[in-house]
Amino acid sequence: MCLSLSIAAREHLRELTLLRRIRDRIDREHAQPLDVEALARSIDLPVAQFVRRFREAYGHTPAGYRRAVEAVRNREARCLAPKVA
Structure with missing residues (x-):
């Protein structure tokens, strides 16, 4: 591997x-x-x-990532909540 590719990969x-x-x-x-x-x-x-790199790495902007994680937490909390008849 050439030196410049090695440096780029490390970065x-x-x-x-x-x-x-x-x-x-x-x-x-x-x-x-x-x-x-x-x-x-x-x-x-x-x-x-930063926002562009975060989106490239995780598929969401930082705010979008937080919203997605919060939605999962909310769904999990609803599933674990006792059912009221």
């Missing part, structure tokens, strides 16, 4: 690792307001680039 892996940490943080802090600007700053990316 891509580093970025995916950072995005995974952000995704985990969104999951952990689900009760807190979502501050996309702060999340982008925490990994030294401009907001637009």
